[in-house]
Amino acid sequence: MKEALFEITSKRLGVTGVVDDKGFMTGAITDGDLRRAMEKGIDILQSKASDIMTRNPKKITVDALAAEALQKMEQHSITSLFVMDGEKVAGVVHLHDLLKAGVV
Amino acid sequence: MKEALFEITSKRLGVTGVVDDKGFMTGAITDGDLRRAMEKGIDILQSKASDIMTRNPKKITVDALAAEALQKMEQHSITSLFVMDGEKVAGVVHLHDLLKAGVV
Numbered sequence: 008m009k010e011a012l013f014e015i016t017s018k019r020l021g022v023t024g025v026v027d028d029k030g031f032m033t034g035a036i037t038d039g040d041l042r043r044a045m046e047k048g049i050d051i052l053q054s055k056a057s058d059i060m061t062r063n064p065k066k067i068t069v070d071a072l073a074a075e076a077l078q079k080m081e082q083h084s085i086t087s088l089f090v091m092d093g094e095k096v097a098g099v100v101h102l103h104d105l106l107k108a109g110v111v
Numbered sequence: 112m113k114e115a116l117f118e119i120t121s122k123r124l125g126v127t128g129v130v131d132d133k134g135f136m137t138g139a140i141t142d143g144d145l146r147r148a149m150e151k152g153i154d155i156l157q158s159k160a161s162d163i164m165t166r167n168p169k170k171i172t173v174d175a176l177a178a179e180a181l182q183k184m185e186q187h188s189i190t191s192l193f194v195m196d197g198e199k200v201a202g203v204v205h206l207h208d209l210l211k212a213g214v215v
Contacts, residue, residue: 012150019188021125021143038142039125041149045156046116051149084123084207086190102206103188111215 008054011036022087024064024096025056031094034060064089069097073110076100112158115140126191128168128200129160135198138164168193173201177214180204 014023015038022037036059044051044059051059066089067076076088086102105111118127125142140163148155148163155163170193171180180192190206209215 009150012146015146016143016150038146039120042116042119042142042145045145045149046113046120048156052152081207081210086206102190103185106185106215111210 008051011056020099025060032096034062035064036060066091077105112155115160124203129164136200138166139168140164170195181209
């Protein structure tokens, strides 16, 4: 989990994807997941990523329109989405990316 | 700090303000502050809010225009701002609030 914490910090998105050994996405860990685990008294640094992660993070496909990304973020009151190329993570799009691109 | 964790979760904003006994704001604790403290090996539940908090969270005044709030969020790549009535916290505005209000 220490690796996951540094990954979230280094990407500055408040989230990291969790992939299996084939690179397929199995879940995601957000700052909120960390907080909720802490509330439950879970020792995060001694946990496995799979114990903490959200199993079905919100996603869009790599060919989705930006407007679709925005709609999904608004609908779920979230600020980032994984961008999927099939079962593999191609990237993360943040609400600020959409603002900067003038989508909103 | 347990109280702070529950407060952040209950408000669903990923942040809570920290006020002194007169209700004046002394700082804020975000999910990111919690993560960074964890990375440093700090025992969060045994810490005081003042050890974890950011001392100068981003703010706007209660009479600020929504466009100003949006500009500040974009400039600092953040998604929420404290709304201040003098030295007291009047509320928190989230980027999703601005989207819903049609500001963007």
